[in-house]
Every structure is written in structure tokens, then in C-alpha cells.
Amino acid sequence: MKILIVGTGYVGTTTALVFCEKGHQVTGLDVDEEKIKKLQSGELHFFEPGLGELLKKHLREGNLSFTQDESKAIEENDVIFICVGTPQDKDGSADLRYVQKVAERIGENLNTYKVIVDKSTVPVGTADKVARWILEHRKNAIPFDVVSNPEFLREGSALQDALNPDRIVIGYSSEKALHSMRELYKDFACPFVETTPKTAEMIKYAANSFLALKISYINELARLCDLLGIKIDDLSKGIGLDHRIGEAFLKAGVGYGGSCFPKDVSALLKTAETNHQTLSILEAAVKVNQTQPKYFVEKLQAALGSLENKVIAVLGLAFKSNTDDIRESPSFKIIDHLVQAGAKIKAHDPTVKMGSSPSFKQVSTVEECVSDTDAIILCTDWEQYKNIDWMSVRKSVRFPFIVDGKNMLNANEVKHAGYGYYALGKS
Ligand SMILES: NC(=O)c1ccc[n+]([C@@H]2O[C@H](COP(=O)([O-])OP(=O)(O)OC[C@H]3O[C@@H](n4cnc5c(N)ncnc54)[C@H](O)[C@@H]3O)[C@@H](O)[C@H]2O)c1
Numbered sequence: 207m208k209i210l211i212v213g214t215g216y217v218g219t220t221t222a223l224v225f226c227e228k229g230h231q232v233t234g235l236d237v238d239e240e241k242i243k244k245l246q247s248g249e250l251h252f253f254e255p256g257l258g259e260l261l262k263k264h265l266r267e268g269n270l271s272f273t274q275d276e277s278k279a280i281e282e283n284d285v286i287f288i289c290v291g292t293p294q295d296k297d298g299s300a301d302l303r304y305v306q307k308v309a310e311r312i313g314e315n316l317n318t319y320k321v322i323v324d325k326s327t328v329p330v331g332t333a334d335k336v337a338r339w340i341l342e343h344r345k346n347a348i349p350f351d352v353v354s355n356p357e358f359l360r361e362g363s364a365l366q367d368a369l370n371p372d373r374i375v376i377g378y379s380s381e382k383a384l385h386s387m388r389e390l391y392k393d394f395a396c397p398f399v400e401t402t403p404k405t406a407e408m409i410k411y412a413a414n415s416f417l418a419l420k421i422s423y424i425n426e427l428a429r430l431c432d433l434l435g436i437k438i439d440d441l442s443k444g445i446g447l448d449h450r451i452g453e454a455f456l457k458a459g460v461g462y463g464g465s466c467f468p469k470d471v472s473a474l475l476k477t478a479e480t481n482h483q484t485l486s487i488l489e490a491a492v493k494v495n496q497t498q499p500k501y502f503v504e505k506l507q508a509a510l511g512s513l514e515n516k517v518i519a520v521l522g523l524a525f526k527s528n529t530d531d532i533r534e535s536p537s538f539k540i541i542d543h544l545v546q547a548g549a550k551i552k553a554h555d556p557t558v559k560m561g562s563s564p565s566f567k568q569v570s571t572v573e574e575c576v577s578d579t580d581a582i583i584l585c586t587d588w589e590q591y592k593n594i595d596w597m598s599v600r601k602s603v604r605f606p607f608i609v610d611g612k613n614m615l616n617a618n619e620v621k622h623a624g625y626g627y628y629a630l631g632k633s
């Protein structure tokens with residue numbers, strides 16, 4: 207089967223490479239000329255471990271190509287994966303304008319039976335809307351089917367997640383389309399959930415929201431643990447070893463960010479509101495997450511007094527390690543609070559490159575970042591921050607105080623090197 211991937215961002219590019227690995231012929235299409243040019247020359251336009259090598263391999267082997275020729279790409283392929291962005295709209299719902307545009311172009315160029323697959327994260331009912339948008343633009347009576355096949359990969363481990371998923375969810379409304387999807391995914395050993403499009407759409411939002419809920423639960427508990435002198439990591443382990451709870455997503459810290467959890471939780475809350483239903487537990491998770499960055503800034507204020515004209519080293523700008531994605535990164539929420547309190551920021555990140563402003567400067571080494579600063583706040587769990595020689599950089603630091611927003615440093619080592627140290631629930 208010939209596959210077209212529309213949207214060559216994190217998800218589209220990963221999906222394209224995974225299907226190439228499984229022996230399919232894949233074309234990637236994007237409206238962004240620069241991205242397509244880079245991909246055609248074997249260069250990724252974002253940072254994601256493992257994808258670069260596969261990109262070069264499949265371009266060389268000839269089973270992968272990239273194009274901007276929309277009509278030709280749609281006409282020549284049998285299965286079309288929609289992988290465009292679905293960002294948060296002003297009212298909190300998912301903005302479907304990019305999905306709609308793609309559906310309309312598919313309608314205009316429909317020349318043979320095709321399966322249209324929604325891989326983008328889209329609200330309940332979108333498969334029906336995609337079918338309607340295609341129908342409204344179709345110039346003939348050629349049939350098509352729309353399938354919902356949400357993606358569960360994480361940035362930073364996208365390739366491994368997509369090659370070895372926990373499950374594949376297929377929301378279908380025709381046996382013919384289901385047969386095509388089974389054929390496409392025949393080399394995947396995981397369980398399949400074959401269900402209605404609406405259920406598939408809801409599974410995606412419910413999964414992300416549940417994970418966000420777990421993080422907010424542990425973060426709020428960690429604040430109580432701070433007061434009670436209880437170690438949050440031991441608590442997470444103690445409850446997580448109960449297989450009914452599970453250890454994953456119980457790591458306390460600066461709160462969840464990224465291109466998915468914040469917007470997807472918001473979109474699910476909007477769906478509930480539109481249907482006159484309350485999801486109070488999810489509303490509480492959002493509230494905890496929104497106040498989490500400030501909680502860390504308050505710890506800095508407690509140690510330093512006023513932050514006016516203090517220079518704060520921020521280690522990590524990406525929303526998590528192994529990505530260059532800064533969408534909804536907690537680092538910037540912390541930076542906003544710090545700047546509002548009059549502080550100046552010196553920041554470091556291994557992959558993210560930002561411009562400077564009067565209150566924000568980025569430097570290229572950790573040593574440079576922490577030198578002449580009044581405190582250090584660690585916001586992203588980059589492996590290299592675990593190996594900082596705190597003793598040797600100590601002499602260049604003006605006031606030795608570290609706030610560990612990812613609970614990842616060895617408290618004894620840091621204290622032994624002469625620093626004051628705060629990490630959530632680590633007293
Ligand atoms: N990033 C993740 O980890 C992740 C994981 C699972 C699901 N998702 C979901 O997958 C979708 C894509 O996410 P992403 O992070 O890859 O987004 P992204 O912003 O990285 O990429 C989207 C791409 O679509 C392109 N595009 C927009 N309109 C287009 C059009 N009309 N035709 C062709 N290309 C077009 C953009 O130029 C961009 O390159 C979203 O719905 C997201 O919620 C993301």
C-alpha cells in the first residue's frame with residue numbers, strides 16, 4: 207500500500223519512518239517549504255533521537271520521498287495519514303483549521319478509493335467532520351473511508367514508542383477500511399483496539415488526561431510532603447509498585463508541559479463543557495499544574511529575599527529532555543515569574559536556541575550559565591545536568607543555592623559541595 211503522510215512534524219516524520227521500516231512506500235507532504243527541503247536533503251528540522259539515521263537510510267533506499275505537490279501526492283497514494291497540528295484555540299478547544307484544509311484538498315483531488323486516517327489528536331466527532339469536509343469538496347462519486355488512529359508516542363523517545371506501541375487504536379466505520387488498517391499494521395505485535403471513531407478519539411484524550419492527572423496528583427501530594435518531611439520519591443515508589451497504580455508518571459517536579467498535555471486536557475474540558483458535563487477532577491489537575499511553577503519561584507524568594515536585579519541561572523528550556531520542543535515548557539512559566547519579580551535570567555539548553563532580551567540571555571555552556579549568579583534553577587531533566595561537577599563550579603557562583611525542579615540531583619553531593627538545596631518533597 208502506498209502511504210501519504212500529511213504534515214511532517216514530530217508525529218508525521220516519525221510515522222513516515224516507522225512505516226518505511228515496515229516495508230511500505232511512503233511520501234511526506236508539508237506546506238512548509240523549508241521543512242520539505244531539509245527532509246529531502248536528509249536533514250531533520252527538529253531534534254529527536256534516532257530519526258536522522260533512518261531518514262537518510264530510507265531516502266537512500268528509495269522507499270521514502272518528500273513533496274509539496276499536494277494534488278499529485280493525494281492522487282498517487284491509497285492511505286492518507288493526517289498528521290497536522292491541532293493547537294489550542296482561544297476558547298480552549300482544539301483548533302481544527304489545519305485538519306479541515308487537508309480534508310478539503312483530499313476532497314478536491316480524490317481520484318480513487320482512499321482511506322483517510324486521522325492521526326492528529328482531534329476531538330470526538332472529528333472523523334465525521336473530516337468525511338463531511340471531503341464530501342463538500344469532492345467533484346465525483348468516488349468512495350472513501352475515514353478512520354481514527356490516534357498516536358501515543360512521546361517526544362524524546364518517539365521512534366521507540368512508535369515502533370513498539372502498547373496498543374494500536376483503530377476507530378473505523380467500514381470493514382474495508384478496517385481491513386486496510388490491519389494490513390498496514392500487520393507487523394506490529396501489540397494489542398489492537400478496534401472500535402468506533404468516536405471512541406478512538408476519546409481514548410486519546412482520556413489517556414493524556416489520565417497521565418496529566420497522575421502528575422498533578424503527585425505534585426500536590428509532594429507539597430504536603432514538604433510540610434511533613436516525607437520523601438516524595440520513596441512515596442512514589444511505595445505506591446507505584448502496586449501494579450494497579452504503576453510507577454510511571456509519578457515523578458514530582460515543575461509540572462507538565464509540552465505540545466500535548468496542556469492543550470489536550472483543555473480540549474477535553476471544552477468537550478465536557480459543550481456537553482454540559484463537569485470534569486471536576488481534571489479541572490483540579492489543571493489548577494495544580496498552573497500553580498506549580500510559582501511554588502518553585504517562591505522557594506527561591508524564600509532563600510534570596512527580593513529577586514530584584516538578582517541573576518538566576520536557568521538550566522533547561524525544553525519541556526523535557528531529548529527534545530528541542532519548548533511548547534508550554536514549564537521553564538518559561540518559571541522565567542516569566544522570575545522576570546516579573548525583577549530578576550535577570552541566564553539560561554542554558556543543549557538543543558533549544560533562543561534570542562536575547564534585556565532580561566534574558568542564553569549561553570552555550572553550563573559553566574558560563576551558573577557563573578556570577580545568585581541562584582540556580584534546574585527545569586529540564588537533561589542527563590548532562592546530572593553530571594555537573596558542582597564542587598568545581600562552586601567558586602564562580604555568587605550565591606550557592608540550587609532549586610532542583612526535576613528532583614534529579616544527589617542532595618547530599620550538592621550540599622557537600624556547599625550549596626543550599628531545594629527539591630520538591632526531598633526534605
Ligand atoms: N508531538 C507529539 O509528541 C505528539 C504525539 C501524539 C500526537 N500528537 C498530535 O499529532 C498532531 C501533530 O503534532 P506534531 O507535534 O507533529 O505537530 P507539528 O506542529 O510538529 O507538525 C505539524 C506539521 O503539519 C504541517 N501542516 C500544517 N498544515 C498543513 C497542510 N495543510 N498540509 C500539509 N502540512 C501541513 C506543518 O507545517 C507542520 O510541519 C497534533 O494533533 C498533536 O496533538 C503529537
Ligand SMILES: O=c1ccn([C@@H]2O[C@H](COP(=O)(O)OP(=O)(O)O[C@H]3O[C@H](CO)[C@@H](O)[C@H](O)[C@H]3O)[C@@H](O)[C@H]2O)c(=O)[nH]1
Binds near residue numbers: 421459526
Ligand atoms: O512523571 C512524570 C512524567 C512526565 N512529566 C512531565 O509531563 C510532560 C509530558 O511528558 P511526556 O508524556 O513524557 O512527553 P510528551 O511527548 O508530551 O508525551 C505525551 O503526549 C503525547 C502527545 O499526545 C502522547 O502521545 C504521549 O503518550 C504522552 O506521554 C513533560 O513536561 C514531563 O516533564 C512529569 O512531570 N512527571
